[in-house]
Amino acid sequence: MDRNGFSYESFFQRKPVKYMKSPLNYVGGKYKLLPQLIPLFPHRIETFADLFVGGCNVAVNVPAKQYLCNDLNTPIIELFQVFQSTPIxxxxxxxxxxxxxxxxxxxxxxxxxxxxxxxxxxxxxxxxxxxxxxxxxxxxxxxxxxxxxxxxxxxxxxxxxxxxxxxxxxxTKLQTVNMEFTSKNFRDISLDRFTPADFLYCDPPYLIASGTYNDGMKGFTDWNKEHEIALYDYLDRADARGLRFALSNILSHKGKENELLQRWCRKYRAIDLCPKNAQTGYPINKQENREVLIVNYGVDNGNFITQPIF
Ligand SMILES: C[S@@+](CC[C@H](N)C(=O)[O-])C[C@H]1O[C@@H](n2cnc3c(N)ncnc32)[C@H](O)[C@@H]1O
Incomplete structure (x- = not known):
């Protein structure tokens, strides 16, 4: 049990929920992290907006009334649109x-x-x-x-x-839910379209450990500090409008630190996603990444009330 009264052991030993896996093997895909991630999302979501949808591992598993799935990678979005509109x-x-x-x-x-x-x-x-x-x-x-x-x-x-x-x-799932796919830079998705009943999820490329999804694609540049700061600004503006968001990211990776993120996330809640030893509070497995979910809403998952980690 940690000082917030949360038992990591019982949380991580719960009977596993079966999640759906994307048919695309996506670099940075969140499939394996879903059992930790999804219980931290709000219970009632009108529109789930996945602004960096990648392989769609997250959106396809989150209950919501409707979905906005966006990614800069056009061939992926076109593929999902074909999956949606073509008989199986x-x-x-x-x-x-x-x-x-x-x-x-x-x-x-x-x-x-x-x-x-x-x-x-x-x-x-x-x-x-x-x-x-x-x-x-x-x-x-x-x-x-x-x-x-x-x-x-x-x-x-x-x-x-x-x-x-x-x-x-x-x-089958894509064809039975109300899901819109768009291929835009996240910055071009207007916040005007969201209300406080909606939920914005962001899983961008990690500044200190970029994958190869955009490998030299025309129109793409590698994820850099400028993109990272633009995303913080976008989320700050979302927060100021009373919109709920969660950002997946890593605070450190193989000895590298994301100091920008470490500073920015202090105003919100950064939930450590690494399972910890209940007595010592140290991570159970030696993790190369310090994986976190940064949220701007109160997470009440049973007895689990999160606190800022800083
Ligand atoms: C970590 S992956 C998302 C993985 C996804 N959550 C999953 O579980 O399958 C990050 C995605 O961000 C997309 N991306 C990169 N820059 C972007 C931008 N400026 N706007 C929107 N999407 C972007 C990449 O194409 C990539 O698909």
Whole structure:
């Protein structure tokens, strides 16, 4: 039990809720963190706005009346829009036709490269999805000319039965909820559209540990201090309007500190997401990252009333 009367042991040993996983293997995806994250969100949400939706791991698992899912990465957003608007049988037929036509297997790099070249000419989102299924680490990357350039996932990557089931579950969900997808810079999403019944969730690239989602994509620059400060300003303005927000981030990473964030978050609540030893208060596993959720609302999860960590 810590000094706030919260037992980390019981919190982290609760029967696990089954969360839905994105069909995209997203760098920085929050799937594994969902059991810690989602109980900290408000219970009643009118519009859940996920401003850096990435693989959509979070939005697809949060109960809300409607959703706004945004990401600067246009091919991802276009893929989600196709998942939303295409009968599941047609999605699977398209992927299966690709597998047959290009003889895609875990060993056939030539077939993979042929589909990659075809996609780079024609840009159909379902060809993009098929490519990710046969790519190294199931990931995706684009070069400066917006060409898909992830290498082949030899001996490992293929469209497995598990992925098929997962894709069916995910697209079914997308087709049954009221979800809007947009591809904008977060700064261009006007705060005017939100009310205090809504909830803004931000999972931006981490300043001190950037992933490769934007790897040289045209129109993208790496996440930098200027973006970070613009996001703090955006969230301060949201707070001033009485809007609730939560920001995922890390305070430190492999010895590097995000001092900007450490200073900024003092005005809100930074909830430490690393499980701690109940007696000593030290993290149970030696963590390379100090992962936090910064919120501007009171989190009352059963007995769990959070306090600022500073
Ligand atoms: C850490 S990932 C989000 C992962 C997501 N929460 C998940 O669980 O799948 C960060 C995302 O921010 C997007 N991004 C980067 N800069 C952005 C910007 N200025 N506006 C909107 N999205 C941006 C990237 O394309 C990337 O998809």
């Amino acid at each position: 049988s047609s999605i699977l037929e398209h992927i299966d036709a690709n597998i047959q036509h290009y003889h895609l297997t875990k060993q056939n790099e030539e077939g993979f490269l042929a589909l990659r070249a075809y996609y780079n000419d024609t840009r159909h989102p379902l060809d993009f999805y098929t490519l990710t299924c046969y790519s190294f680490n199931y990931q995706f990357r684009f070069n400066a000319h917006m060409e898909y350039n992830n290498p082949f996932g030899r001996d490992r990557s293929h469209f497995s039965d598990r992925m098929r089931k997962n894709l069916i579950a995910f697209t």
